[in-house]
Amino acid sequence: MTTPTVHTSIRLPEPTLHRLPWYLAYVKIMQSQGVEYISSTQIAKAINVDASQIAKDLSFVNISGKTRVGYEVNSLVIVLEQFLGFNSRHRAIVYGVGRLGAALMHDSGLAQYGLEIVAGFDVRSMKQDNINGIPLYHVDKFCQKRQELDANIGILTVPVEKAQECADYMIANGIKAIWNFTPYRLQAPKHIVIQDTSIYAHLAVMFNRLNNLREEEK
Amino acid sequence: MTTPTVHTSIRLPEPTLHRLPWYLAYVKIMQSQGVEYISSTQIAKAINVDASQIAKDLSFVNISGKTRVGYEVNSLVIVLEQFLGFNSRHRAIVYGVGRLGAALMHDSGLAQYGLEIVAGFDVRSMKQDNINGIPLYHVDKFCQKRQELDANIGILTVPVEKAQECADYMIANGIKAIWNFTPYRLQAPKHIVIQDTSIYAHLAVMFNRLNNLREEEK
Numbered sequence: 001m002t003t004p005t006v007h008t009s010i011r012l013p014e015p016t017l018h019r020l021p022w023y024l025a026y027v028k029i030m031q032s033q034g035v036e037y038i039s040s041t042q043i044a045k046a047i048n049v050d051a052s053q054i055a056k057d058l059s060f061v062n063i064s065g066k067t068r069v070g071y072e073v074n075s076l077v078i079v080l081e082q083f084l085g086f087n088s089r090h091r092a093i094v095y096g097v098g099r100l101g102a103a104l105m106h107d108s109g110l111a112q113y114g115l116e117i118v119a120g121f122d123v124r125s126m127k128q129d130n131i132n133g134i135p136l137y138h139v140d141k142f143c144q145k146r147q148e149l150d151a152n153i154g155i156l157t158v159p160v161e162k163a164q165e166c167a168d169y170m171i172a173n174g175i176k177a178i179w180n181f182t183p184y185r186l187q188a189p190k191h192i193v194i195q196d197t198s199i200y201a202h203l204a205v206m207f208n209r210l211n212n213l214r215e216e217e218k
Numbered sequence: 219m220t221t222p223t224v225h226t227s228i229r230l231p232e233p234t235l236h237r238l239p240w241y242l243a244y245v246k247i248m249q250s251q252g253v254e255y256i257s258s259t260q261i262a263k264a265i266n267v268d269a270s271q272i273a274k275d276l277s278f279v280n281i282s283g284k285t286r287v288g289y290e291v292n293s294l295v296i297v298l299e300q301f302l303g304f305n306s307r308h309r310a311i312v313y314g315v316g317r318l319g320a321a322l323m324h325d326s327g328l329a330q331y332g333l334e335i336v337a338g339f340d341v342r343s344m345k346q347d348n349i350n351g352i353p354l355y356h357v358d359k360f361c362q363k364r365q366e367l368d369a370n371i372g373i374l375t376v377p378v379e380k381a382q383e384c385a386d387y388m389i390a391n392g393i394k395a396i397w398n399f400t401p402y403r404l405q406a407p408k409h410i411v412i413q414d415t416s417i418y419a420h421l422a423v424m425f426n427r428l429n430n431l432r433e434e435e436k
Contacts, residue, residue, distance in 0.1 A: 047403035085425030103321030185265035195424040206413040207303030
């Protein structure tokens with residue numbers, strides 16, 4: 001099996017980047033069951049996404065299917081993981097070690113997806129000096145430790161009213177990408193990557209849809 | 219101050235439902251600073267969303283601003299919270315008490331946003347009988363306990379290869395909405411609400427944008 005070259009520097013459309021992990025998750029399950037080849041039609045049927053959409057999304061990654069048999073499963077897993085950055089190591093720090101910050105430091109799942117949390121920072125002095133073996137520091141040491149640890153991703157898990165000020169501080173001290181778990185809409189220079197994961201916004205969507213359902217049932 | 223009637227049964231566009239929590243977060247900060255009135259222009263400036271977009275989004279919620287002074291801050295907070303369902307109580311159960319499931323049970327922030335986790339279920343027998351005071355049960359007791367607890371939201375935090383089967387099981391036992399934290403694309407009947415929060419998909423977007431950045435710098 002030859003591993004194809006992967007060009008991860010293409011700027012992919014966000015919807016494609018959201019769908020590729022679905023394909024990966026499904027194809028990995030097929031891989032664990034010993035399946036060797038899979039077609040976009042099979043993936044489509046299993047996960048309820050249009051086959052032509054899947055073929056289009058997969059055309060961004062450097063892999064081509066064989067007529068009638070489809071994509072080689074092992075290659076597809078490798079290419080998707082490389083393409084999504086899941087088998088690289090991206091060093092990140094957690095900023096704000098409350099419940100959510102601590103939970104993320106405990107989540108070993110993140111490492112499987114290429115995110116290595118190398119430190120946690122908080123404005124409060126903490127009783128313990130590590131969580132799950134990952135060192136904790138006071139924010140005063142942020143500048144020095146970030147450089148030493150060579151981390152360029154900041155995971156923002158502070159109270160919402162501190163979000164912008166803490167983001168500014170991280171950016172001033174060399175952070176290039178912020179994974180924002182607060183519901184605050186951050187402002188940042190253009191060359192900074194901001195990724196919002198406001199789980200509370202997702203709750204709002206779910207509650208609204210549930211209410212619609214109840215109304216329909218009346 | 220009169221509290222306006224809120225019609226939460228309108229099916230809102232998803233992008234609007236994603237933006238409303240940004241407005242709420244910002245307006246609450248202003249409220250804590252004693253601000254009484256706020257205009258869509260002020261919100262726009264602070265959070266970098268177009269003022270006309272904000273006015274349009276807010277037209278879905280039953281509140282109108284006064285010329286020159288804008289929206290009354292206290293009313294806006296109440297209306298947005300009601301509208302988003304954050305001050306109702308939605309009873310949910312966690313299905314799959316691993317790292318992530320346990321972390322969510324510890325996250326008291328969710329209750330502030332209207333989600334009350336009333337039980338955790340796992341296929342493994344567990345040493346402790348509760349997390350953060352929330353009872354843990356074996357999945358065998360799911361049907362009985364879900365009814366007793368009157369929970370209709372299931373938070374899916376199982377390993378990805380079990381996602382579909384566990385979703386099917388919850389639906390067969392009366393769950394109406396699934397908050398899916400796995401990267402698996404679930405299939406479900408139309409009357410079931412599925413809300414995906416695949417944090418790993420967000421990682422993929424962030425890694426891709428970071429890589430683009432590096433390429434540009436070369």
